[in-house]
Each structure stands twice: as structure tokens, then as C-alpha cells.
Amino acid sequence: MQSLTNRSKVVVNKKMSFMEKIYLPEIAKGMMITLRHLFKKKVTIKYPEQKRPVAPVWRGWHVLKRDELGRENCTACGLCAVACPAEAITMTAAERKPGEENLFREEKYAAVYEINMLRCIFCGLCEEACPKEAIFLTDRNVPVDLLRDDFIFGKDKLLEGVQPEKRIDISVRARAHRQIEN
Amino acid sequence: MEYSELIFKIIFVIAVFAVSLLIAMYSTYAERKIAAFMQDRIGPDRAGPFGILQPLADGVKMFMKEEIIPSHADKVLFILGPSLMMLTACMTGVVIPWGNSLIINGQEYIMQITDVNIGILYIFAVVSIGVYGIMIGGWASNNKYSLLGAIRATSQMISYELAMGMAIISLVMMTGTLSLREIVLQQPGAHWNVFYQPLGFLIFLVCAFAETNRTPFDLPECETELVGGYHTEYSSMKLGFYLFAEYINMFISSAVIATLYFGGFNMPFVAGLGLSHNTLAVLGVVFFFAKIFFFIFFFMWVRWTIPRFRYDQLMNLGWKVMIPLSIVNLLLTGLVLLWRNGLFHF
Ligand code: SF4
Numbered sequence: 440m441q442s443l444t445n446r447s448k449v450v451v452n453k454k455m456s457f458m459e460k461i462y463l464p465e466i467a468k469g470m471m472i473t474l475r476h477l478f479k480k481k482v483t484i485k486y487p488e489q490k491r492p493v494a495p496v497w498r499g500w501h502v503l504k505r506d507e508l509g510r511e512n513c514t515a516c517g518l519c520a521v522a523c524p525a526e527a528i529t530m531t532a533a534e535r536k537p538g539e540e541n542l543f544r545e546e547k548y549a550a551v552y553e554i555n556m557l558r559c560i561f562c563g564l565c566e567e568a569c570p571k572e573a574i575f576l577t578d579r580n581v582p583v584d585l586l587r588d589d590f591i592f593g594k595d596k597l598l599e600g601v602q603p604e605k606r607i608d609i610s611v612r613a614r615a616h617r618q619i620e621n
Numbered sequence: 622m623e624y625s626e627l628i629f630k631i632i633f634v635i636a637v638f639a640v641s642l643l644i645a646m647y648s649t650y651a652e653r654k655i656a657a658f659m660q661d662r663i664g665p666d667r668a669g670p671f672g673i674l675q676p677l678a679d680g681v682k683m684f685m686k687e688e689i690i691p692s693h694a695d696k697v698l699f700i701l702g703p704s705l706m707m708l709t710a711c712m713t714g715v716v717i718p719w720g721n722s723l724i725i726n727g728q729e730y731i732m733q734i735t736d737v738n739i740g741i742l743y744i745f746a747v748v749s750i751g752v753y754g755i756m757i758g759g760w761a762s763n764n765k766y767s768l769l770g771a772i773r774a775t776s777q778m779i780s781y782e783l784a785m786g787m788a789i790i791s792l793v794m795m796t797g798t799l800s801l802r803e804i805v806l807q808q809p810g811a812h813w814n815v816f817y818q819p820l821g822f823l824i825f826l827v828c829a830f831a832e833t834n835r836t837p838f839d840l841p842e843c844e845t846e847l848v849g850g851y852h853t854e855y856s857s858m859k860l861g862f863y864l865f866a867e868y869i870n871m872f873i874s875s876a877v878i879a880t881l882y883f884g885g886f887n888m889p890f891v892a893g894l895g896l897s898h899n900t901l902a903v904l905g906v907v908f909f910f911a912k913i914f915f916f917i918f919f920f921m922w923v924r925w926t927i928p929r930f931r932y933d934q935l936m937n938l939g940w941k942v943m944i945p946l947s948i949v950n951l952l953l954t955g956l957v958l959l960w961r962n963g964l965f966h967f
Pocket residue numbers: 519522523524525526527528554558559560561562563564565566576
């Protein structure tokens with residue numbers, strides 16, 4: 440088999456030579472290696488202050504979009520939940536009441552919309568399945584938390600705000616995809 | 622004993638105690654940092670600048686944890702185990718000569734809690750009692766893993782103590798005294814014993830690793846086979862005591878190595894500078910601690926470099942290599958001494 444790096448060593452069960460048997464030279468060799476590593480550049484990325492650079496097409500934390508008038512796009516059709524290979528999405532549909540036209544674009548909307556972030560594999564199939572351009576994956580990391588329950592993201596963590604400054608930018612990936620296609 | 626000397630001693634005892642605790646505390650931090658750096662990480666850095674408050678955070682965590690005494694455990698012994706371990710760990714610092722003497726108002730104060738004339742034997746005796754801490758804890762837990770860990774620790778310590786003892790005997794034959802202060806005073810400047818007893822030093826160093834249960838001899842707490850070893854059943858501050866005692870032991874071992882083989886508070890190149898006695902003494906303390914820190918670093922460096930031995934390898938090394946080697950060293954020292962004293966003609 441061809442090895443990926445030229446550093447692989449074939450393990451043989453040979454008898455140890457005298458120099459190996461007294462351990463000390465080998466230990467000294469090993470200690471020199473660790474000493475070198477002591478001064479090497481560290482690979483740690485101090486999340487959340489620093490973030491790992493990601494590709495422009497990288498998929499992270501979902502967003503539920505609103506349209507230009509600030510109405511929720513999602514119509515609770517459930518196509519995303521069907522498409523989801525990890526079965527991470529659940530929702531409860533509700534009917535739009537008269538007077539709520541400024542809140543929801545369609546007559547049916549998702550009263551509850553939950554994604555279990557621990558199940559999600561960030562494949563992006565929900566985004567592809569959505570007929571209403573309601574759900575998108577963004578370039579944000581899913582924040583760290585301590586309890587499993589806190590990783591079930593409801594609309595409070597998924598839905599973007601109405602005000603322009605609270606909108607979530609999804610153009611990075613869209614642009615990158617366009618570039619790739621051309 | 623004079624009044625002022627008594628006060629000096631009391632202050633000194635408290636200082637030594639506080640310093641050993643402080644150093645043990647920060648050894649845990651250093652251990653994590655060094656481990657991280659050797660693995661190309663940066664280690665704890667959240668508590669305070671550079672994570673400098675990490676040991677405090679760990680201590681608070683240890684205190685806050687639930688205190689569990691298993692219902693099937695022997696309660697008295699279960700508590701006695703870690704207490705004994707901590708006690709012996711703190712007791713060894715008594716005979717170490719931390720520095721030369723200070724002269725205040727014409728009176729000489731020796732920077733050592735007590736200069737027992739059998740200092741080395743005292744250290745060995747106290748360290749050996751430490752094994753009881755492990756054994757009692759392992760036995761009282763009433764858990765097979767704890768017991769196995771404790772048995773391993775005991776047999777390992779006994780095996781390596783032999784070789785260590787014989788390495789020391791060679792040293793004592795050479796110096797002709799058991800008092801640690803005198804041994805240090807016999808190594809002025811850079812006339813360190815390590816140059817006269819290199820083999821003895823090597824044996825002592827390896828055995829010191831075994832005595833303090835550090836990698837590659839950390840079989841008593843071998844996670845892969847024994848869960849946690851002798852402290853499997855322990856929690857909260859009792860576990861903290863065991864872990865803490867290990868670090869104090871490491872500190873004391875480093876101090877003993879520095880004292881016996883690296884000239885203690887002696888330092889090279891200062892004899893001709895004409896500094897006053899007190900300045901020299903303080904410098905000596907600093908230098909002594911530098912040596913100690915180097916050995917603590919060395920302990921950690923080894924830990925993060927090599928894997929642990931298998932148990933049969935450990936025993937082989939102890940009985941078939943270390944002990945014969947130390948006997949050879951003993952004989953060689955004896956021969957050289959005889960030859961030097963002219964009692965021997967080729
Ligand atoms: S990204 Fe994939 S796994 Fe995650 S919710 Fe969407 S469809 Fe499911």
C-alpha cells in the first residue's frame with residue numbers, strides 16, 4: 440500500500456539491540472523530539488476569540504429568513520424535515536389569523552420550528568429542499584453550550600430579526616456557489 | 622535554643638511548608654502547560670492571564686465536588702490513607718538544607734529546619750511510610766482496581782528502594798556523612814557529586830521516578846488497566862490530597878537530587894566575586910531552587926515523552942538491571958576509596 444506521508448514506519452517484532460535494551464539512548468532521542476515541540480508553533484485556535492478560517496462554501500448555523508417586508512418565509516410545508524438525512528428538523532404548523540399578514544408571508548406558518556444541532560450534519564439538504572427560500576445555512580459557528588437540551592434550536596435562535604441590522608447575511612455562500620457554477 | 626533562634630525556626634518552618642504547597646500547586650499548572658506545549662497546544666489559559674489562576678480554580682473545584690465514601694469501604698482507613706500520604710509528603714522537607722546560613726546581628730541562622738545527622742535515613746524512612754498511605758487507601762476502598770493499584774505501588778516501591786538505597790550507600794561511603802547539610806558543604810563551587818558518582822546518580826534518578834510514581838513507572842495509577850489505580854474510589858479533596866501529595870513528592874525528590882548530586886545551594890563561579898555572606902546565602906537559595914525547578918521540569922519532560930513500562934518490564938528493570946548495577950557501583954566506589962587511601966596496591 441502506498442503511504443500518504445513518507446514518515447510511516449513498518450513495525451517489525453525484532454529483538455532489541457543492546458543500545459535499545461538499555462533504553463537511555465532511545466529515551467534521550469525521544470526527549471529531544473519533545474523538546475523541539477516545546478518551541479514549535481502552536482496549532483491551537485482560541486475559539487471563540489479566534490475562528491478557524493473556513494471556505495466560502497462552508498455551512499454552519501441555520502437561519503430562517505424573512506422577506507423584504509419582514510414576514511417569515513417559512514410555510515411549514517415540512518419538505519426540509521423530509522429531506523433531512525439526520526432527521527434533525529421538527530415543526531408544528533399553525534394557521535395565519537387575520538391581522539397577522541405582516542408577520543407571515545403564507546397562510547400557514549411554523550409555530551414551532553426546531554433543529555437539533557447535535558443531530559444535524561450540516562449537509563445543506565434542507566436548504567435545497569425548501570421551496571420558499573426560507574432556510575439557509577450560514578457561515579456562523581454553532582455556539583458552545585453545556586446541556587444537550589440547549590442544542591435544540593427553536594425559532595428564537597434560528598429566525599432572523601426584522602430590522603435591517605438584525606438580518607443575517609447569506610450572500611457569501613451564494614456568491615461562492617455562483618462562482619463555482621460559472 | 623535561644624529565643625531569636627526559635628522565632629527564626631518557626632518562621633522558617635511555616636515558610637518551607639507554604640513554599641512546598643505553593644510549588645506543588647503550581648506544578649500542576651506547569652505540568653499541564655508543559656504537556657500542552659509538547660503536544661503543540663497552549664494549555665489552560667482562561668483563568669487569569671495565561672491561566673495563572675488555574676490551580677486555584679482546580680482547588681475550588683476539588684472542594685466543591687461531592688464527598689463520597691463508599692458504603693462498603695472501611696471508613697477510618699479510607700480517611701487515613703490520603704491523610705498519611707499528605708503528612709509524609711510534607712514531612713520530608715524538614716531535613717533539606719534550603720540554603721547556607723544567614724548572619725543577622727552577629728548570630729548565625731542555618732537555613733534548614735533541622736540538621737539531623739542521619740538526614741538521608743530520615744528521608745528514606747518518611748518516604749517509605751508514604752507507601753502505607755497508598756496501600757491503606759487501596760485496601761480500604763474495597764475495590765479490586767484500587768487494591769491492585771496499591772499492590773503494584775507497594776511492590777514497585779520496595780523493589781526500587783533497594784537500588785536507590787545502594788546508590789545512596791555509595792554516595793555516603795564517598796562523603797562519609799549522613800547529614801544532608803554536610804554533604805552539601807562538601808560540594809563547594811562545581812565539585813558536585815554527580816561528577817564523582819555518575820552511575821549512582823543515574824540509578825538514583827531512575828529510582829526517584831519509580832518512587833514518585835511518575836511515568837514511565839506510573840503503573841499504580843495506570844488508567845488503561847486499573848481505572849484510576851489506588852485512588853479509584855476517592856473523590857473530592859481526598860482525591861485532591863493524593864494528587865497533591867504526588868506533586869509535593871516530586872518537589873521533594875527534585876530537592877533531594879539537587880542536594881545529593883548537584884551541590885544543593887552551592888553555585889559555581891561566585892567564589893571569586895567577594896560577595897558578603899548573606900548575599901551569597903540568598904543567591905544560594907535562588908540557585909538551589911533553580912536546580913529544583915529544572916528537575917521538576919525534567920520529571921514532566923520525561924512524563925510527556927515516554928510511555929509507561931509493562932509490569933514485567935518494570936520488575937525486570939528493577940531487579941535484573943538496577944540492583945546489579947547499583948552493586949557494581951558500590952563495589953567500584955569501594956575499590957576507588959581503598960585505592961585512594963593507599964590500602965590497595967596493584
Ligand atoms: S443541514 Fe442537513 S442535517 Fe442539518 S438540518 Fe438541514 S438537512 Fe438536516
